[in-house]
Amino acid sequence: MRALQPLLHDVVICVAAPAFAASPRDGQLRGLRAEGFYGHDRRLLHTACLLVDGREPEPIGVQPLGPGQVRFTSVHRYPHDRTNDPTVIIERVRTAGAGESLLLRNVGTVARRLHVELALATDLADIADVKRGLTGTTVRSTAVLDPPGLDWRSRAGRAHVRVTESGPAPEVTDGPEGGTLTWPRVLLRPGESRQIRLTVSGGTVPDPPGHPRAPASPPPWSEPVVHGDRRLSALVRRGLADLRALRLADPEGTARDGVEDQFIAAGCPWYLTLFGRDSIWSARMLLPLGTDLARGTLWALARRQGSAHDVFREEAPGRILHELRPAEADHGNGLRLPSHYYGSVDATPLFVTLLVEAWHWGLPDADVDALLPYAERGMQWVEETTNRDEDGLLRYYPRPGGLRHQSWKDSEDAVRDAAGRRIEPPLALCEVQGYAYQAAVGLAGLMASHGRQQEAQRLTSWAQALRKRFADTFWLPSPDGPASRYVAIAVGRGLEPVSGPASNMGQLLSTGILDESGCRDVAAWLAAPELNSGWGLRSRSALLRGFNPLSYHGGSVWTHDTAIAVQGLCAAGCAAEASALAEGLLEAAAHFDYRMPELYGGDSRGEGSPAPLAYPAACRPQGWSAASGVAVLSALLGLAPDVSRRVLHIRPTPFGPLRVEGLRLAGREFSVGVGVAGSDAPVVVRGLPPDWTVDSTGA
Template identity: 80%
Template sequence: MFESTDSSGARELQPLLHDVVICLAAPAFVASPRDGQLRGLRAEGFYGHDRRLLHTACLLIDGREPEPIGVQPLGPDQVRFTSVHRYPQDHTDDPTLIVERVRTAGGGEDILLRNVGTVLRRLHVELALATDLVGIADVKRGRAGRPVPCTAVTDPAGLDWRSHTGRAEVRAVGDRSAPEVTDGPEGGTFTWPRMLLRPGESRRIRVSVAGGAVPSPPAHPGAPTSAAPWDEPDVRGDRRLIALVRRGLDDLRALRLADPERIGPGSPEDQFIAAGCPWYLTLFGRDSIWSARMMLPLGTDLARGTLWALARRQGTAHDVFRDEAPGRILHELRPATAEHGHGLRLPSHYYGSVDATPLFVILLVEAWNWGLPDADVDALLPYAQRAMEWVVETSTEDEDGLLRYYPRPGGLRHQSWKDSEDAVRDALGRRIEPPLALCEVQGYAYQAAAGLAALLAARGRVEPAERLHAWAASLRKRFADAFWLPSPHGAAPRYVAIAVGRGLTPVSGPASNMGQLLSTGILDLDGCRDVAAWLASPELNSGWGLRSRSAALPGFNPMSYHGGSVWTHDTAIAIQGLCAAGCHEAASVLTEGLLDAAAHFAYRMPELYGGDARTEDSPAPLAYPAACRPQGWSAASGVAVLSALLGLYPDARHQVLRIRPAPLGPLRVDGMRLAGHRLNVEVSASGEVTASGLPAGWSHDSGGV
C-alpha cells in the first residue's frame, strides 16, 4: 500500500499524512504542513475532483519566511495558520508583525498582516504559486509531475495554468489590492512591493484558486447544493461519546457529495458520503453504503441518496476491464482511468468489489425498517433484486456454493474491505492468494437474502421470498460446516476463519473479520458467544480498539494496513454486533477502548491507527501514517456506537421498535428519526427505557434480549 516503482527501478513512497493539516469541502480539499507553507512536497496542495490544482503557495516577507507559531482548525473546511515576522534591528524580542493565513477548501486563502509594533513597516510581500496538475493516484504513489508553465492575466490580476495535455486548468486570482504578477515556466508570483503598515494597522490579501478537468467529467458527482440529509441529535451521556458524535457529523457534512442526476425535476438532491480524504474522495460502494447504514438513526435521506447514486451505476453488462456484471454494484467512481502502482490499473467505473452488492441490498432493507417512504422502497426494489440475483448466481456458479471473488490481472487482488496486497494471511504469516470466500462476505450475503425475503413477503411476493429464505438457510449451513476452526488453547474453543480457499480449505489465524458476522444472523447464539470471547481477548483487543489480526500470530504488525492495525469502523461494527447479540461485557470493553482512543485524536477518528497494546505507561495511539482523516465510515462510527448502546432495532413490517440497551450507564438522545418522525429515547442508569415521538401505529418493545 505504501510504495511503487518507477521506470528506473527506484522505489517511490506513498506520502505520509500524520502531520498534514486537511481542510475539506468535498470534492475540494487542501493538504498543508503545519506551518501553512506549501512547497510542492509530498501530498500538500489545493485539490479539486481528484486533481492537484496548486502544490506551491509560499509566502515571503522581505525575502524571508515568517516563523510559524500555531495552527487552528476553524471548521472542517477552514484552517488558520499563524506566524510571526521579527526584525533583528528591533530593540525587543517580541514579535512586531503577525501573519494569519486562513485557508478554505474550494476557495483559496486570506492573508492578514498585522503590525503590532510601534514603528511604520514598509513590507515587500511575495506569494509564489506553482503546480504540476497531477491526479490524486499519482500523488498517492509519491509521484510529482513536471512543473506546468503559467501565464499572467489582468483584470483581475492572476495566473493561469493549463496541463501539458490540455486536460486540466487552474486560475489563481488576487484581490482588489492589485498585486504585481510575474509568470514563468515553473510557476508565478504575486508581489506587493511597497506595502505600508502603520503601528496598529492591518492589511488583508485574498487569493482565490479554482480549476479542474477540461472538460469536466460527465455526470460526475460534485458539491451538494442543499443541507445535510440528516437531523442533528441532542445527546446526553458520556462526554466522549457526545464529542465523537458531534465531530463525526461535522466531518460527514464536509465529506458529502451529490449525484448530478435526479429522479425528476423536482425531486431531492441525492447525497452520499465520500469514502475519505485525501485518497478516496469519491463514491465508493462499500464505504458509502456503510456510512449510510451507520447514519440511519438520524434519518433515511442519506441512505436514499446513496442507494440512488449506486443504482444509476449498477452493472448492466459483462466487462472484464471494469469487472462489471449485470446487477453488480460499483466499487469506486473516478474522473478517469488511473494507474495506481503495483501494476494496478483501474477504470473510472470499477466494479471489483465482492461485498458492495450484498451491502446495497442490506442498506435498502435497513432503510425500509427505519421508515424509508414506500415510494422510494418500491422504486429501488428492482435494483436490489438484480443485485441479489448477482449474489445468488455468483454463489451458485462457485464449486462450494459460496460468494467468492476471482480478480482479473491489473485489478484489485482482494475485493473486500481488507483489500491490500497482503490482506489475507494464515496463522503462519503466509500470504493467501485468491480466489477466496471471505467470512464476512458470506454473512452479508445471508443478511441480504433474509432481509430481502422479508421485504418481498411484506409486499405480498411470497414465492420469491420463500426461495430466498431457502437459499439463505442453505448458505448458513454451508458456512457453519466450512468456516469454524478449533482452537484448544484460545479465547474460545473455536473461531471463524477469515476465509476459505478452493476445496473449502480454511485460512487459519484469528482476525477481526468475524466481528462483522455478529449482526448478520449467520451465526447461532453459541457462535456469537465464541466470537465475542475472541474480540474481547488480548489477541484482538488492543485496549484502544479491535485489531485487524491477532497479535499472537507471525506477521502481526501494529502499523500494517490490515495486519494488526485498528480500524475505527471495524471496531464500531463489532460493538454493534456484540450489543445485538447481547454480549454486553465484550461490547463494553471495546467501547471504552474506542472512546478513550477518540480523545487522543481530538475525536476526528482516522481511517485506522496503531494496534499496539495499551498498558499503564504506553503512549497514546498513533494514526496509521497515510490514513485518511476525515474518513466516511470512521466519522459515522460515533452514531453507530450511539445506536448500538441504545439498542435500537426497528421492524417496519410489524411497526415495532425493539429497544435493547446495553447496561453501560445512562444515555438520552433526542432528535433521531423513525419513519419521518422525531424520535427521543432515554435509558436510565438502572436500564429503564423511555421512548417518545413514535410514528402513528408504531409501538416500542423494551423487553429482554
C-alpha cells in the same frame, strides 16, 4: 527506486468535498509530498510559498476553524528591533474549495513597509499519482491581468489563481516553473492591517460527465444531542461535522422534486469520491438519524449499477459499483483502474441490506418500491456468483491488473494465514458470506411484505443453505484459545480454511449467519487481548506470525471495524464484550480529538502506555470512521425497528445512563433515555410516530 506513499500524520487537511487542501503545519506549500489545493482528484496548486522582505514568516500556531477551513499564524520579526516581541503578525486562512486569505497586521509602534511575495506553482497531478509519491512536471504558468492572477493548463487539468481583494494590484510574473504575485511596497502604519484574498479553482480536462459535485442543500440527517458519556457525545458531534464536509451530490439525481441525492465520500485525501462499500456503510450507520442519506446513496449507486459484462471494469449485470473516478488512473504496481470500477465482492449484498434496513427505518414506500428492482438485480448477481463456485460460496475472481482482494481488507497482503503466508484469490471471505446471508433474509422479508411469498420463500431457503455451508466450512478448532473454535478469515481453494484469528469474524455477529453458540465463541475471541488492543479491535491477532501494529490490515485497529463489532456484540447480547470494545474506542477517540482516523496502531493499551498513533497514511476525515460514533450510540441503545409490525425494539447495553434527542424514525424525530436517574422505567421513549410502539422487554 520506488517512490513511497506520502505520510499524512503531520498534514493539516481541510475538506469540502469534492475539494480539499493539504498543508504542512506552517501553512507553506512547497510542492512536496501531498501538499496542495485539490478538486475532483486533481491537484490544482502544489506551491504557495509566502515571503515577507525575502524571508519566510516564522510559524507559531495552526487552528482548525471547522472541517473545511484552517488558520495558520506566523510572525515577521526584525533583528534590529529593541524588543523580542513580534510586531508583524500574519494570519493565513485556507478554505477548501475556495482559496485563502492573508492578513498582515502591524501590532508594533512604528510603521512598516513590507515586500510581500507569493510564489505559486503546480503539476496538475492526478490524486492516484500523488498517492504513489510521484511529483509531476511543473506546468508553465500564464499571467492574467484583469483580475490579476495566474493560469495553468495541461492536457489533463487546469487551474486558476486570482487576487480578489480591493487595493493595489500585485505584479504578476509567469514562467515555466510557476509564477509569482508581488506587492513590493505594502505600507502598514501602527495598528493597520492589509488583507489579500486569493481564489483557487480548476479541475480535470475535460469535465467528467455526471461526476459528483458539492451539495447545494443541507445535510440529509438530523442533529442529535447526546447526554451521558461526554466522550460519546464528542465523538458523535465531531463525526457529524466531518461527514457534512464529506458529502457529495449526484448531479443526475436532482430531478425528483428538486431533492438532491447526497452520499458520503469514502475519505480524504485518497478516496474523496463515491465508493460503493464505504458510502453504503456510512449510510447504514446514520440510519438512526433518518433515511434521506440512505436514499441518496442507494439512488447514486442504482443509477450506476452494472448492466453488461466488461472485463476491464469487472462489471456484470446487477453488480454494484466499487469506485468512481473522473478518469482512468494508474495506481502503480500494475494496478490500473477505470473511472467506473466494479471490483468489490461486498458492495452488492451491502446495497441490498441498506435498502432493507432503510425500509425498516421508515424510507418512504415510493422509494422502496422504485429501488426494489435494483436490489433484486443485485441479489441475482450474488446468487449467480455463488453458482459459479462449486462450493456455493460468494467468492471474488479478480482480473489481472485489478484489485487482488475485493472486500474491505483490500491490500496486497490482506489475507494471510497463521504462519504469515499470503493467500491468493479466488477466496470466500467469512464476512462476505454473512453479508450475502443477511441480504437474502432481509430481501425475503421485504418481498413478503409486498405479497411475493413464493420468491421470499425461495430466497429464505437459499440463505439457510448458505448458512449451513458456512457452519460446515469456516470454523477452525483452537483448543488453547479463549474459545474452542474461531471463524476462519476466508476459505481458499478446495474449501481449505485460512488459519489465524482476525477481526473479520466480528462483522458476522449482526448478520444472523451465526447461531447463539457461534456468537458466544466469536465474542470470546473479540474480547481476548490478542484481538482487543484496549484501544479497539485489531485486524489480526497479535499472537500470529507477521503481526504488525502499523500494518494496513495485519494488526492495526480500524475505527469502523471496531464499531461494527460493537454493533454485533450488542445485538447478540454480549454486553461485557461490547462495553469493553466501546470503552477502548472512546478512549482512543479522546487522543485523536474525536476526529477518528481511518485506522490506527494496534499496540496494547495499559497503565501509562503512550497514546495510540494514526496509521501514517490514513485518511482523516474518513467516512465510515466519522459515522462510527452514531453506530456505537445506536448499538448501546439497542435500537432495532421492525416496520412490518411498527415496533421499535430497544435492548440497551449497560454502559451508564444515556439520553439522546434528535433521533429519527419514519420521518419523525424522537428521543430515548436509558438508565436515566429519576425514572422508574429502564427505557423512556418520547415522540415516536403515532402508529409505532416500543418493545423494551428484557431491557
